[in-house]
Amino acid sequence: MKGKYEEVTVKTEPIFxxxxxxxxxxxxxxxDGRTATREIVRHPGAVAVLALKDDKLIxxxxxxxxxxxxxxxxxxxxxxxxxxxxxxxxxxxxxETGYRCESLKRIxxxxxxxxxxxxxxxxxxxxxxxxxxAHLDEDEFLECGEITFEExxxxxxxxxxxDAKTILAVYVWQLYRLTGSFPG
Amino acid sequence: MKGKYEEVTVKTEPIFxxxxxxxxxxxxxxxDGRTATREIVRHPGAVAVLALKDDKLIxxxxxxxxxxxxxxxxxxxxxxxxxxxxxxxxxxxxxETGYRCESLKRIxxxxxxxxxxxxxxxxxxxxxxxxxxAHLDEDEFLECGEITFEExxxxxxxxxxxDAKTILAVYVWQLYRLTGSFPG
Numbered sequence: 160m161k162g163k164y165e166e167v168t169v170k171t172e173p174i175f176x177x178x179x180x181x182x183x184x185x186x187x188x189x190x191d192g193r194t195a196t197r198e199i200v201r202h203p204g205a206v207a208v209l210a211l212k213d214d215k216l217i218x219x220x221x222x223x224x225x226x227x228x229x230x231x232x233x234x235x236x237x238x239x240x241x242x243x244x245x246x247x248x249x250x251x252x253x254x255e256t257g258y259r260c261e262s263l264k265r266i267x268x269x270x271x272x273x274x275x276x277x278x279x280x281x282x283x284x285x286x287x288x289x290x291x292x293a294h295l296d297e298d299e300f301l302e303c304g305e306i307t308f309e310e311x312x313x314x315x316x317x318x319x320x321x322d323a324k325t326i327l328a329v330y331v332w333q334l335y336r337l338t339g340s341f342p343g
Numbered sequence: 344m345k346g347k348y349e350e351v352t353v354k355t356e357p358i359f360x361x362x363x364x365x366x367x368x369x370x371x372x373x374x375d376g377r378t379a380t381r382e383i384v385r386h387p388g389a390v391a392v393l394a395l396k397d398d399k400l401i402x403x404x405x406x407x408x409x410x411x412x413x414x415x416x417x418x419x420x421x422x423x424x425x426x427x428x429x430x431x432x433x434x435x436x437x438x439e440t441g442y443r444c445e446s447l448k449r450i451x452x453x454x455x456x457x458x459x460x461x462x463x464x465x466x467x468x469x470x471x472x473x474x475x476x477a478h479l480d481e482d483e484f485l486e487c488g489e490i491t492f493e494e495x496x497x498x499x500x501x502x503x504x505x506d507a508k509t510i511l512a513v514y515v516w517q518l519y520r521l522t523g524s525f526p527g
């Protein structure tokens with residue numbers, strides 16, 4: 160599915176390789192023969208979990224350095240190399256919140272910022288979970304909680320929930336409440 | 344809203360300044376006193392429009408270099424410096440599709456990837472539009488079309504629609520069809 164507007168790479172300029180992301184500038188040939196540059200962030204991919212417990216959404220609050228503020232989000236994390244997204248989702252849910260789930264339903268997978276990054280996020284849903292013990296990564300500081308649907312809507316209005324995956328999950332939750340099943 | 348888990352910047356290392364994004368590495372002090380690095384992409388922000396015409400969604404298909412494939416998305420684009428998001432949304436809709444709208448409803452604003460980027464996207468909805476003439480940026484190559492709700496769902500299942508803003512917009516459209524009004 161290259162499409163007739165394909166941009167052909169003439170040269171790739173590596174700019175940065177970090178612990179988490181890398182950056183390159185691709186010089187491309189446009190469909191009309193001219194050239195342009197594309198600034199591209201490479202990312203390992205991520206998973207997130209819409210987990211419900213007694214009709215409440217399990218969330219974590221953590222500091223997001225790029226935004227310079229704390230935000231309330233659904234549990235999420237990066238994919239390890241070669242890791243199955245569903246296994247990663249179960250792992251992140253348990254690591255960040257202590258909750259475990261037997262099975263997950265895949266809701267959708269999406270590119271977060273296709274204009275400049277290849278990050279793909281896989282969103283799963285768990286209708287029921289069992290409590291356990293959280294065990295965070297060493298540089299991870301966050302707090303777990305549970306919020307009602309009305310609280311989720313208020314948090315979006317107030318900006319305490321403000322990221323794509325969590326807002327998308329709240330819309331999915333609303334569809335689940337209206338139709339009795341998850342989309343996807 | 345800094346929160347108790349605030350990460351204090353010790354040093355900011357500028358890595359790259361592009362035409363579109365910039366990259367920096369922040370050295371931060373964690374809540375337990377240790378230090379860590381955060382790789383951060385700066386982005387000017389963006390707008391997107393869920394525009395309906397005779398119960399069809401107006402979409403554009405374009406090549407996304409970071410994904411190396413063409414994708415179907417709702418009309419969207421970067422904010423110009425100092426530009427009002429609603430004006431930008433009207434501008435992008437007209438530039439990319441030719442359609443004009445009198446008024447837009449704000450649905451939500453979200454950070455696309457709060458773990459590594461500060462990109463904030465403002466999503467608007469237009470219940471009706473009038474046709475006009477598209478006028479693309481000089482390095483923009485895309486095709487405009489209209490799809491039914493069933494086509495939108497099939498495109499998501501097939502991966503032809505695969506970005507956060509468009510999948511989110513399709514869920515918002517489904518809520519609009521179920522409840523008679525847009526959320527937000």
